[in-house]
Amino acid sequence: AQTVTQSQPEMSVQEAETVTLSCTYDTSENNYYLFWYKQPPSRQMILVIRQEAYKQQNATENRFSVNFQKAAKSFSLKISDSQLGDTAMYFCAFQDDKIIFGKGTRLHILP
Amino acid sequence: GAVVSQHPSWVICKSGTSVKIECRSLDFQATTMFWYRQFPKQSLMLMATSNEGSKATYEQGVEKDKFLINHASLTLSTLTVTSAHPEDSSFYICSARGAFRDNEQFFGPGTRLTVL
Numbered sequence: 001a002q003t004v005t006q007s008q009p010e011m012s013v014q015e016a017e018t019v020t021l022s023c024t025y026d027t028s029e030n031n032y033y034l035f036w037y038k039q040p041p042s043r044q045m046i047l048v049i050r051q052e053a054y055k056q057q058n059a060t061e062n063r064f065s066v067n068f069q070k071a072a073k074s075f076s077l078k079i080s081d082s083q084l085g086d087t088a089m090y091f092c093a094f095q096d097d098k099i100i101f102g103k104g105t106r107l108h109i110l111p
Numbered sequence: 112g113a114v115v116s117q118h119p120s121w122v123i124c125k126s127g128t129s130v131k132i133e134c135r136s137l138d139f140q141a142t143t144m145f146w147y148r149q150f151p152k153q154s155l156m157l158m159a160t161s162n163e164g165s166k167a168t169y170e171q172g173v174e175k176d177k178f179l180i181n182h183a184s185l186t187l188s189t190l191t192v193t194s195a196h197p198e199d200s201s202f203y204i205c206s207a208r209g210a211f212r213d214n215e216q217f218f219g220p221g222t223r224l225t226v227l
Contacts, residue, residue, distance in 0.1 A: 033213065043202060045155075045218035052213065091154060098145060099206070099216060101154045 002027045004094050006102035013082055014110050020067075021077045021105050023092030029053075034068065035093040036077045037101075038086075048090070051075065082109045113139045115207045117219035124195055125227055132190045132222045134205030140185035141207035145216065146178075149202040161188050195226040 003026045013019040025034070036048040051059045051068050058066050063080045079086055087109045092102040114137040124130045134144055143162050147155040159175075161167040161182035169175045177199075179191040188207075192199050204221045208214055 042220070043149075043204075044220050045204065045206075050213070050215075095214070095216075098157055098160055100157060103154045 002029070002094050002096065002100055004092050004100055004102035006092050006105050008105045009103070010106045010108070012108040012110055015082060015084060017082055018078060018080050019082055019107065021079075021090055021092075021107065023075045023077070023102055025073050025075065025092070025094050025102075027073070027094065027096070029096045031096070033095040034066075034075045035095065035099070036064070036066070036075075037091045037093055039089040039091065039104075040087075045091075049077065079107075084109050084111060113137075113207075113209065113211070113217045115141075115205065115217045115219040117203075117205055117222050119222060120220065121223045121225075123225045123227060126196055127194055129191055129193045130195055130224060132192075132203055132205075132224070134188045134190070134207065134219055136186045136207045136209065136217070139207075139209040139211075141188070141209050142185065143208045144182055144188040145206045145208075146180060146188075146190050147204040147206070149204060149221075151202075155204060158190075192224065195224070197226045200224055200226045 005024045032053045034051045038046045038048050049061045065078045067076045089104045091104045093099050116135045118133045146158045149155045158173045159167045159169045161180050167180035182188040206216045206218045208216045
């Protein structure tokens with residue numbers, strides 16, 4: 001069975017700094033998708049970034065980028081120039097058919 | 112992006128009663144819908160997967176007789192919590208998948224259930 005592990009339950013960083021959230025996963029599949037989702041206090045799930053496993057190039061979306069290491073089964077999220085609005089829970093997720101989530105990292109951006 | 116709605120957004124019910132939560136895909140046809148449960152300060156746990164016109168597939172440990180899922184049309188799935196008890200109080204989130212590139216899923220805003 002697939003598993004997703006986020007080893008950082010909570011992190012804090014000053015506004016404008018860069019922060020990296022860690023995620024590892026386990027699967028025997030070769031084709032799959034990886035995601036980072038943001039869940040603000042409203043609890044609406046917001047897709048931050050997606051990575052297809054067959055693509056070697058790391059995905060980027062503006063201030064958000066990933067470091068995808070397929071052999072190591074690692075998928076970290078880097079947030080550059082962090083903003084107060086980035087404060088939220090961040091979930092790493094794996095999908096081959098259905099999406100399963102890690103336990104999440106609560107990120108606080110400090111003014 | 113595609114929009115998924117849930118109704119109600121918040122419901123309170125008495126112990127022993129049943130409550131129905133609706134999940135609708137507003138601007139696309141959802142061939143598959145997923146139901147998740149999220150306890151406070153925890154992650155989303157997949158409860159079941161439903162395909163339009165078929166019986167739902169439940170995850171291990173989820174009681175199918177307690178959490179009834181119906182996916183009767185390509186735009187609507189319902190989750191009925193039967194004989195609800197306080198331990199069923201939680202945040203229920205649905206997501207929907209259509210004929211999109213890369214099997215993309217879209218999440219509803221969630222329903223907060225409180226059982227007294």
